[in-house]
Amino acid sequence: MFGNKAAVLKNILRPETVVALENVSFTMRAQALPGVLEASESIDEVLLTGDNPDEETIDVGRIMRCTPDTEERMVVLQRYIVAGGLVYDQDSEHLNPCEPGTANGxxxxxxxxxxxxxxxxxxxxxxGLDGDGNKDFTCQPVLDRIAKRVMKGIGNDLSILTRLLHRLRATGRPVSKASLESVIQFAIEQEGLEYALDYLADSLWGVAYWNRMDSKLQDVLQPLADLFSESEAEECWADAYAAGEVGxxxxxxxxxxxxxxxxxxxxxxxxxxxxxxxxxxxxxxxxxxxxxxxxxx
Incomplete structure (x- = not known):
């Protein structure tokens, strides 16, 4: 019914389905995948792409770290060449795949x-999750980012910064951004994100809990409270995770x-x-x- 089997594979089947097909040659399956320019069951020289009037080639086999003994395969993409095969294991006792700790993970x-x-x-x-399967906001890289994020938010709000510096003076602490950052960092590390505001209320205003402070003062300090929200912590966790510092x-x-x-x-x-x-x-x-x-x- 179909004259071109490769075209049928490419136009109808999903890539993961093509890879799993049985009784279809490697080259036909590979060429049905998006971005594949050439596929081969041997490792050969490949023409350089772009302006190449002299038809210079890359000797793929020569630059491979080791040469396959059998089952050679090569796929040519626009910017990459993927080549490999099987090598006879002359040192099987060194990495026994049937034993743990042998690069299998x-x-x-x-x-x-x-x-x-x-x-x-x-x-x-x-x-990078906690024992309940939630994002772990208690690990040090996340706590450090939360503290820096809070300080940046405070620095961008002159009214909040001024109030906090006044409270440092009133409680006998050095009046500086470094001193304030030390208080913020301690609150976050000692009490965690959930109770850091309670620590600030107690240490700076002498009130045991944030929600027991004067309602008008709470309204004025709402921008500060917002900096300790879960959404802010989520962004700090995401940054740490992307940097490979979490998990x-x-x-x-x-x-x-x-x-x-x-x-x-x-x-x-x-x-x-x-x-x-x-x-x-x-x-x-x-x-x-x-x-x-x-x-x-």
């Missing part, structure tokens, strides 16, 4: 269905697809069935050997 699941409490704790820790920066969240079998994929890249896909239900965490491989390559 570990997969941790969330929930009691696939793992116990310790595994769930490892899952949370890898993703494990090399951890990879995984989706689990279950339909006649179980398949893991990097979150958002595999089957996205609303019924059969559990989004980010697991996380892969590299062991030390895997980390060494990642860092050295």
């Amino acid at each position: 570990n997969i941790y699941h969330v929930g009691s269905r696939r793992g116990d409490a310790d595994e769930q704790s490892s899952y949370y820790a890898a993703l 494990n920066p090399l951890a990879i969240p995984l989706d689990i697809y279950e339909h006649g079998g179980v398949a893991y994929s990097v979150t958002g890249t595999g089957m996205n069935c609303r019924w059969d896909t559990s989004r980010a239900a697991a996380v892969w965490v590299p062991d030390q050997d895997a980390i060494d491989n990642i860092r050295s390559n």
Whole structure:
């Protein structure tokens, strides 16, 4: 019915479906993926792209770190060449894939269905979450960012800054932004985000709890209270997470697809069935050997 099988694959099937197809050649599956210019079951020279009147080539095999013994594969993209294969293992006892700690890393699941409490704790820790599965606002990188964010907000509000400096003088503290920052930092680290305002109320105004302060004063200080909101902390956590300072920066969240079998994929890249896909239900965490491989390559 269809004269061009490759065109059918490219126009009808999703990339993750193409990759999983059986009884279809590697080259046909690879060429059906978006962005692939050329695919081969051997590692050959590749013409340089762009202005290349002399038809200069790249000797891909020559620049590879090791030469495959069998199952050679090569995919040419616009800016990259992906090449690989299998190498006969002459030192199998060094990294036995059947033993832990051999660069395979570990997969941790969330929930009691696939793992116990310790595994769930490892899952949370890898993703920078607390014991309840919420974003951990208590880790030091997040606390430091919250303190800096609060001080920046105070510095942008002359009225709030002036009031706080007056309270430093009234309570016998040095009157400076550095002194104020020290008080703010201590409040956040000692009491946490939830009770930091209570510490400020007690230490600067002599009132045990923020919500017991004079209502008019609370209204005036509302911009200060807003700086301690959960939404501000969320942004600080997101910044720390993006910087690799929260959780494990090399951890990879995984989706689990279950339909006649179980398949893991990097979150958002595999089957996205609303019924059969559990989004980010697991996380892969590299062991030390895997980390060494990642860092050295």
